[in-house]
Amino acid sequence: MRDIIPVxxxxxxxxxxxxxxxxxxxxxxxxxxPGAAMAVGPDDQVVGSVSGGCVEGAVFELAQEVVADGEARxxxxxxxxxxxxxVGLTCGGEITLLVRSVTPERDPSFGPFADSVxxxxxxxxxxxxxxxxxxxxxxxxxxxxASGTLGxxxxxxxxxxxxxxxxxxxxxxxxxxxxxxxxxxxxxTVFLHSFAPPPxxxxxxxxxxxxxxxxxxxxxxxRVTVCDARPVFATPKxxxxxxxxxxxxxxxYLHGTATDExxxxxxxxxxxxxxxxxxxxxxxxxxxxxxxxxSRRTHRDRTKRLVEAGLTERELSRLRSPVGLxxxxxxxxxxxxxxxxxxxxxxxxxxxxxxxxxxxxxxxxDAP
Numbered sequence: 041m042r043d044i045i046p047v048x049x050x051x052x053x054x055x056x057x058x059x060x061x062x063x064x065x066x067x068x069x070x071x072x073x074p075g076a077a078m079a080v081g082p083d084d085q086v087v088g089s090v091s092g093g094c095v096e097g098a099v100f101e102l103a104q105e106v107v108a109d110g111e112a113r114x115x116x117x118x119x120x121x122x123x124x125x126x127v128g129l130t131c132g133g134e135i136t137l138l139v140r141s142v143t144p145e146r147d148p149s150f151g152p153f154a155d156s157v158x159x160x161x162x163x164x165x166x167x168x169x170x171x172x173x174x175x176x177x178x179x180x181x182x183x184x185x186a187s188g189t190l191g192x193x194x195x196x197x198x199x200x201x202x203x204x205x206x207x208x209x210x211x212x213x214x215x216x217x218x219x220x221x222x223x224x225x226x227x228x229t230v231f232l233h234s235f236a237p238p239p240x241x242x243x244x245x246x247x248x249x250x251x252x253x254x255x256x257x258x259x260x261x262x263r264v265t266v267c268d269a270r271p272v273f274a275t276p277k278x279x280x281x282x283x284x285x286x287x288x289x290x291x292x293y294l295h296g297t298a299t300d301e302x303x304x305x306x307x308x309x310x311x312x313x314x315x316x317x318x319x320x321x322x323x324x325x326x327x328x329x330x331x332x333x334x335s336r337r338t339h340r341d342r343t344k345r346l347v348e349a350g351l352t353e354r355e356l357s358r359l360r361s362p363v364g365l366x367x368x369x370x371x372x373x374x375x376x377x378x379x380x381x382x383x384x385x386x387x388x389x390x391x392x393x394x395x396x397x398x399x400x401x402x403x404x405x406d407a408p
Contacts, residue, residue, distance in 0.1 A: 041077035051079075060077060117137070216229055245314070
């Protein structure tokens, strides 16, 4: 939803009702994950997507209906191969959508919620999808406050507590409660959609490979910073628009920068005077991925220096070096794809093997 928020804010500010369809559940090989959204606004304008084109026509009609009558709908679309023109997912999966009408009167918390999403501030949207509570009722939850109601104070309190926990993890999914907040599986179903600030990608070494890695990092949704101690290389004009460029010694910059379990660190300098103190700092702090460029000889020499600096075997095991997957990459752009592929594979537990050489579900239900 993050990408369509600017348009939704404009519609909301103009008090123009719009139908908002959100993916709240998926099964098997669904084309879009929970949280994907599509909206139908004034003059039948459409933004966003929930299936990559498979069911958007049907969702368009549903959105028009909920705007007309104000009644939220919960609809499931699955695979259909008996009729080539039937509404269904060609991938064989199944998605469940909540479609609701949004107006300032129905959802007074949407404005502040959208402002926070647009500003990159942490916020979770909690929406009733099913059960003995008003379907489509919403509660916006920030780390320090909440706005809206799901029907009862007990339910609001329980969902607020859970939403803040999920926000810390950036998690999104369905949760179940009793009508007054009891921990039950057979009553109210609530969709928690977390909007944590974008994860960071820290790229060290302002070389030509860094520009390509920064570009693909921004494409994947990271907030990218490139850092190098050499001002002649660390200039904004050498990097994509929107990428932060910092002139500083890499280890010093990292020491003063917050990281978390979603942060990606790419060390592209392959120079011991930069690499060793930088990796000594990086491998002792939270991060989702720490990769370092260089040949196998460079890696062996770097590892030896890191051992001499006092890093443990467990700390060294976090280092992905040589960086990237074996794609036979040569150009900076190809190497960036290799690095991005390794980051994605590590995040979701992928093998990196061709799908034609694997069996079973493409998107396992128990993927992290």
